[in-house]
Amino acid sequence: xxxxxxxxxxxxxxxxxxxxxxxxxxxxxxxxxxxxxxxxxxxxxxxxxxxxxxxxxxxxxxxxxxxxxxxxxxxxxxxxxxxxxxxxxxxxxxxxxxxxxxxxxxxxxxxxxxxxxxxxxxxxxxxxxxxxxxxxxxxxxxxxxxxxxxxxxxxxxxxxxxxxxxxxxxxxxxxxxxxxxxxxxxxxxxxxxxxxxxxxxxxxxxxxxxxxxxxxxxxxxxxxxxxxxxxxxxxxxxxxxxxxxxxxxxxxxxxxxxxxxxxxxxxxxxxxxxxxxxxxxxxxxxxxxxxxxxxxxxxxxxxxxxxxxxxxxxxxxxxxxxxxxxxxxxxxxxxxxxxxxxxxxxxxxxxxxxxxxxxxxxxxxxxxxxxxxxxxxxxxxxxxxxxxxxxxxxxxxxxxxxxxxxxxxxxxxxxxxxxxxxxxxxxxxxxxxxx
Ligand SMILES: [Zn+2]
Numbered sequence: 001x002x003x004x005x006x007x008x009x010x011x012x013x014x015x016x017x018x019x020x021x022x023x024x025x026x027x028x029x030x031x032x033x034x035x036x037x038x039x040x041x042x043x044x045x046x047x048x049x050x051x052x053x054x055x056x057x058x059x060x061x062x063x064x065x066x067x068x069x070x071x072x073x074x075x076x077x078x079x080x081x082x083x084x085x086x087x088x089x090x091x092x093x094x095x096x097x098x099x100x101x102x103x104x105x106x107x108x109x110x111x112x113x114x115x116x117x118x119x120x121x122x123x124x125x126x127x128x129x130x131x132x133x134x135x136x137x138x139x140x141x142x143x144x145x146x147x148x149x150x151x152x153x154x155x156x157x158x159x160x161x162x163x164x165x166x167x168x169x170x171x172x173x174x175x176x177x178x179x180x181x182x183x184x185x186x187x188x189x190x191x192x193x194x195x196x197x198x199x200x201x202x203x204x205x206x207x208x209x210x211x212x213x214x215x216x217x218x219x220x221x222x223x224x225x226x227x228x229x230x231x232x233x234x235x236x237x238x239x240x241x242x243x244x245x246x247x248x249x250x251x252x253x254x255x256x257x258x259x260x261x262x263x264x265x266x267x268x269x270x271x272x273x274x275x276x277x278x279x280x281x282x283x284x285x286x287x288x289x290x291x292x293x294x295x296x297x298x299x300x301x302x303x304x305x306x307x308x309x310x311x312x313x314x315x316x317x318x319x320x321x322x323x324x325x326x327x328x329x330x331x332x333x334x335x336x337x338x339x340x341x342x343x344x345x346x347x348x349x350x351x352x353x354x355x356x357x358x359x360x361x362x363x364x365x366x367x368x369x370x371x372x373x374x375x376x377x378x379x380x381x382x383x384x385x386x387x388x389x390x391x392x393x394x395x396x397x398x399x400x401x402x403x404x405x406x407x408x409x410x411x412x413x414x415x416x417x418x419x420x421x422x423x424x425x426x427x428x429x430x431x432x433x434x435x
Contacts, residue, residue, distance in 0.1 A: 009061025067126025069346025075116025123394030
């Protein structure tokens with residue numbers, strides 16, 4: 001159904017330099033595209049005359065902006081939320097996460113994915129990049145809930161055959177759904193051998209898929225790769241041909257100047273996970289330097305076990321604060337830059353141009369959110385962008401549309417019985433733990 005949001009504040013994220021960033025006006029959506037974006041009331045009247053069936057939404061006291069893009073997560077891991085906190089990464093993986101995962105079925109993962117996607121949609125995330133198992137099963141979840149997704153079929157050395165089969169099934173299941181993309185996702189340079197990394201890249205090339213991978217997340221990883229290959233993780237991946245414009249590199253904490261130049265030269269999209277890096281004590285990614293050097297840096301939550309949520313508002317604020325404290329320079333990562341990372345830059349990770357996704361522009365894909373500004377923590381509005389980045393909360397999101405379809409309306413996710421979902425999730429967790 002077509003809709004038009006009227007008398008609202010529009011923040012298209014297209015402004016450069018000192019241009020005004022927002023204006024009062026209206027936005028209309030037709031099919032999966034933005035049909036009208038205007039400050040001129042006569043244009044709105046004319047549009048409504050031509051489209052009398054159009055649903056009109058009063059946007060007073062609200063801001064409409066592009067939806068947020070989460071470029072790295074493991075949404076189904078919401079089943080393991082708060083299961084094992086405040087311990088070291090390898091202990092966390094070996095003693096808790098991997099044993100739990102070994103007992104999960106595809107149905108359990110689909111349930112965890114449902115919870116994760118619902119959390120993201122309610123928080124204004126319209127696109128996400130996932131990295132997990134049984135992604136083919138999750139295509140149905142993503143289709144039903146209506147979020148835009150790039151589903152990465154993850155593997156370790158011994159599970160590459162499963163991941164390839166999963167990817168092929170996922171490609172088949174996603175056929176005809178342009179908002180669902182499939183990718184291949186080797187876990188990391190310290191958990192996957194040269195042979196299997198190269199095999200995954202060849203598979204990606206054959207099928208025209210992007211490749212996503214955790215890169216230089218911890219110092220232990222950097223030391224392991226140095227000892228084994230006498231390279232940095234980035235040097236190693238570049239040497240074996242894994243890095244190009246079709247690569248999403250999550251974390252990039254332990255990257256030096258030379259590594260960053262390589263990432264830039266290859267056109268790799270970097271996914272920065274500030275809160276996960278803080279919680280696991282991975283370190284601080286040199287994000288301000290990467291942005292300065294012209295890399296495409298995006299934002300992400302990582303899995304809901306290492307964060308422990310899928311809240312991109314917190315991620316924006318944490319990313320900004322962390323760079324300010326790390327560099328001792330409060331000028332780095334200003335609010336508008338951070339919002340760009342979470343919208344426009346993220347479009348690249350999803351395989352779209354900045355003209356098509358992550359902005360409000362006539363002809364662009366209609367992935368947008370409406371935020372209720374009538375909240376004590378958002379008043380007075382002295383600076384709209386600061387309001388959103390430094391004060392905004394997931395719970396301020398009132399309406400979400402993805403690919404032109406309204407999926408959150410009046411703060412409620414469409415077509416989901418939340419109490420029944422919570423019940424099913426807690427029963428599944430109990431069942432898995434008792435296995
Ligand atoms: Zn991750």
